[in-house]
Amino acid sequence: MGDMLKAKTRWEVERLDEQAVRRLAEEAGVTPLLARLLVRRGVQTASEAAAFLNPLRQPFHDPFLLDGMERAIQRLKRAIDAGERVLVYGDYDADGVCSTSVMVSALKEAGASVEFYIPNRFTEGYGPNMAAFRSAKERGVSVIVTVDNGIAAVKEIAAANEWGMDVIVTDHHEPGPVLPEAHAIIHPKQPGSTYPFRDLAGVGVAFKVAHALLGRVPRHLLDLVAIGTIADLVPLVGENRLFVAHGLEALRATERIGLRALFRQCRIDAAAINEQTVGFVIAPRLNAAGRLGGADPAVALLMTDDENEAVQLAAEMDELNRERQQLVAQIAEEAADMVRRQFPPEEHRVLVVAGEGWNAGVVGIVASKLVEQFYRPAVVLSIDREKGIAKGSARSIHGFDLFASLSQCRDLLPHFGGHPMAAGMTLSLDDVEELRQRLNDIAAETLSEDDFTPPTFIDASCSIAELTLSAARSLERFAPFGVGNPRPLVLIEGASVETMRRVGANGAHMKAVFSQDGAAIDAIGFGLGPLCEEIAPDARISAVGELSVNEWNGFAKPQLSLCDLAVSDCQLFDVRGCRDVRPLLERLPKEKRLVVSFRCETGQRPDVAPFRGELHCVPTEEEAGALSIDDRYVVLLDVPPRLALLSALLGSGRPARIYAVFAQPEAQFFRTFPTREHFKWFYAFLHQHRSFPLAKRGGELARARGWTEETVHFMAKVFLELDFISEQNGVISLVHQPAKRDLHESPTYRRRRDELEAEHQLVYSTYEQLKRCLAEMTRSQTHEEANVSWT
Numbered sequence: 001m002g003d004m005l006k007a008k009t010r011w012e013v014e015r016l017d018e019q020a021v022r023r024l025a026e027e028a029g030v031t032p033l034l035a036r037l038l039v040r041r042g043v044q045t046a047s048e049a050a051a052f053l054n055p056l057r058q059p060f061h062d063p064f065l066l067d068g069m070e071r072a073i074q075r076l077k078r079a080i081d082a083g084e085r086v087l088v089y090g091d092y093d094a095d096g097v098c099s100t101s102v103m104v105s106a107l108k109e110a111g112a113s114v115e116f117y118i119p120n121r122f123t124e125g126y127g128p129n130m131a132a133f134r135s136a137k138e139r140g141v142s143v144i145v146t147v148d149n150g151i152a153a154v155k156e157i158a159a160a161n162e163w164g165m166d167v168i169v170t171d172h173h174e175p176g177p178v179l180p181e182a183h184a185i186i187h188p189k190q191p192g193s194t195y196p197f198r199d200l201a202g203v204g205v206a207f208k209v210a211h212a213l214l215g216r217v218p219r220h221l222l223d224l225v226a227i228g229t230i231a232d233l234v235p236l237v238g239e240n241r242l243f244v245a246h247g248l249e250a251l252r253a254t255e256r257i258g259l260r261a262l263f264r265q266c267r268i269d270a271a272a273i274n275e276q277t278v279g280f281v282i283a284p285r286l287n288a289a290g291r292l293g294g295a296d297p298a299v300a301l302l303m304t305d306d307e308n309e310a311v312q313l314a315a316e317m318d319e320l321n322r323e324r325q326q327l328v329a330q331i332a333e334e335a336a337d338m339v340r341r342q343f344p345p346e347e348h349r350v351l352v353v354a355g356e357g358w359n360a361g362v363v364g365i366v367a368s369k370l371v372e373q374f375y376r377p378a379v380v381l382s383i384d385r386e387k388g389i390a391k392g393s394a395r396s397i398h399g400f401d402l403f404a405s406l407s408q409c410r411d412l413l414p415h416f417g418g419h420p421m422a423a424g425m426t427l428s429l430d431d432v433e434e435l436r437q438r439l440n441d442i443a444a445e446t447l448s449e450d451d452f453t454p455p456t457f458i459d460a461s462c463s464i465a466e467l468t469l470s471a472a473r474s475l476e477r478f479a480p481f482g483v484g485n486p487r488p489l490v491l492i493e494g495a496s497v498e499t500m501r502r503v504g505a506n507g508a509h510m511k512a513v514f515s516q517d518g519a520a521i522d523a524i525g526f527g528l529g530p531l532c533e534e535i536a537p538d539a540r541i542s543a544v545g546e547l548s549v550n551e552w553n554g555f556a557k558p559q560l561s562l563c564d565l566a567v568s569d570c571q572l573f574d575v576r577g578c579r580d581v582r583p584l585l586e587r588l589p590k591e592k593r594l595v596v597s598f599r600c601e602t603g604q605r606p607d608v609a610p611f612r613g614e615l616h617c618v619p620t621e622e623e624a625g626a627l628s629i630d631d632r633y634v635v636l637l638d639v640p641p642r643l644a645l646l647s648a649l650l651g652s653g654r655p656a657r658i659y660a661v662f663a664q665p666e667a668q669f670f671r672t673f674p675t676r677e678h679f680k681w682f683y684a685f686l687h688q689h690r691s692f693p694l695a696k697r698g699g700e701l702a703r704a705r706g707w708t709e710e711t712v713h714f715m716a717k718v719f720l721e722l723d724f725i726s727e728q729n730g731v732i733s734l735v736h737q738p739a740k741r742d743l744h745e746s747p748t749y750r751r752r753r754d755e756l757e758a759e760h761q762l763v764y765s766t767y768e769q770l771k772r773c774l775a776e777m778t779r780s781q782t783h784e785e786a787n788v789s790w791t
Helices: 018-028 032-040 046-053 069-082 094-109 130-138 154-162 202-214 219-231 238-252 257-265 275-292 296-303 307-342 363-374 402-407 429-446 469-478 529-534 582-587 600-604 609-614 621-626 643-650 676-689 694-705 709-721 747-762 767-779
Strands: 010-013 085-089 113-117 141-147 166-170 184-186 351-356 378-384 389-395 415-418 422-428 455-458 489-503 509-516 519-525 540-552 555-566 571-574 593-597 615-617 633-638 657-663 725-728 731-734
Touching: 018 032, 018 046, 032 046, 032 469, 046 469, 069 141, 069 166, 069 184, 069 202, 085 094, 085 130, 094 113, 094 141, 094 202, 094 219, 094 275, 094 296, 130 141, 130 154, 141 202, 154 166, 166 202, 184 202, 202 219, 202 238, 219 238, 219 275, 238 275, 257 275, 257 296, 257 307, 275 296, 275 307, 296 307, 307 351, 307 363, 351 363, 351 429, 363 378, 363 389, 378 429, 389 402, 389 429, 402 415, 402 422, 402 429, 422 429, 455 489, 469 540, 469 555, 489 529, 489 555, 509 529, 509 555, 519 540, 571 767, 593 600, 593 609, 600 609, 600 615, 609 615, 621 643, 643 747, 643 767, 657 767, 676 709, 676 731, 694 709, 694 731, 709 725, 709 731, 709 747, 747 767
Parallel strands: 010 455, 085 113, 085 141, 141 166, 166 184, 351 378, 519 555, 571 657, 593 615, 593 633, 633 657
Antiparallel strands: 378 389, 389 422, 415 422, 489 509, 489 540, 509 519, 540 555, 725 731
């Protein structure tokens, strides 16, 4: 049967080697839940577990394990000794700004004559360019060190060589098929690299150079390393985990005047800084400078010794970030509108949109918003008509390698670079349509329909009993969280709903208590308030969420922060007694709801009239059985005149939900259904009197017996149909020696009996009784699929 409540995402539960989990739990002395989460992150042994759970105690790798490091350091030391001018050539994003600051700081400390240069995103674009290199040569620079860029600058570095400058490339972006002929390349992913960790950010590579140059771990630079590493969304595992764990500690106690001014400007409590503070507050402000203009002020903020300058720059960054947010909102709206009108997602597997006047500095964020909204890889380009080019950024979805896909379009992209999930590019305006076509063709070959439902990667399936306070506290040791080490997600299945209510402004959020086998847990679902109407009180739910500690009034308890919910069984919503069905029907999605009545006069009701166009009236078993109810939300408006009609309807398929309204014009329950004793007495009465003026004296007879007048007329009609009596001018007379017949042979008797039975089962039953009755009807299907479960 279709889901009563479908999950918003595609749940991926990795099947782990349970033997490895048990072994690790024993050897490392951790709970099975913790062992499962560690194995999920590639941890196999007790020593690896200790390293993962205690990152601050781990040593950094030897920087000289990076290819080219020896040669680069020798050249830099030669330059320092000879007083040569060194230029650090950076990038304008937060990683680039932090990389620049780290490299400049280390070189200054080592005694170098050093300056930095960050190209302007709008006039120069990403990476080295001829004009900037020529200008460096004219200023007497003899050594250039690139940070967070350079691996794709084959032509520019060839020119620098001709002009007599030595270039040392430090980068982490995907290397292309041809590497530049630099004096040295320091890159953890370059072909043949044996460095133990491949996924350093640009700032991580710069830090390794600083370590090698200074001959010690430059701990005072770790605050910057944490910012750049978190901002660049590289996996927070391996050495990155150490950088961020150490770096967050350094940030909380940083003495950098500029950062402290930024904390005050943004009301950041330094002692409480974590990876989220960096990702959502600090990094966006450092990024904003390079997105709207030049990035130099961001480097100045990180390196200034002047209190007044720090305060001024922090205010400037904050203001730029506000401008950036407004700009993003405006362009994202235009881009989304363009997608809906010109490139509908159902026809485009990759969204490629281009707009004139779109700020090239924020198109990457806009691309992320399109991915969020439509869940398609997205390329957002800013058009420059004068130059005839389009320049922009791309963001991807799980399963679509952007860098590899763009590499197949190299002939269209004079400049591009990036990672599997994000990339930047420049191309001719004439080639935008061709790029759109090619990327869509690649996606058609590589992506399945499933890939267009966002995946939720679940770390562990567990019972509520396992979700204890100590388990929640132990998960805090998995921090810092980020790409490659997300907050662990747990799945509970088949849980009961103890309580559930909407909370917050307009009931936007859900607060619930789930239970299972005697154990219970509190749950909070931000933005999930509307689901309270989608889950019946006795639902068996499956829930995915993050286990955390909820501390309130000095009392701590475990809590599940919900990400997604599902109920897989057919679900009954008891809305009997609902006098106006309009709000109910309007709330249900039109493509899912199936509005059914068994009596065609129901369509005349004022509350039903607006939906008459979609109302299915099924007065016969044949019509009821022909209705397709699979996966639909079936709304049963009225009581069928006989249960067989409802049985035919429910036997025809597998509904996702049933909304039982079962309204009726008049209640049969309050009309007496005569017993056989009633009929026996009435027959004997007629036998005694031979005839009786029913029209005139029916009421009198009823009162004398304590019956309703309707009961007397009903019995008379049954006798007429069975040919026990005849009627003339309101007088009924007994037929002489009638044939023996059963009451059930009378259509009127059968109809009344069926109506009463339907009313008794469907209107006056408890919720549990009604559910059982409907479940039996659904199970009465003859085909095998009928083994449906109900909650």
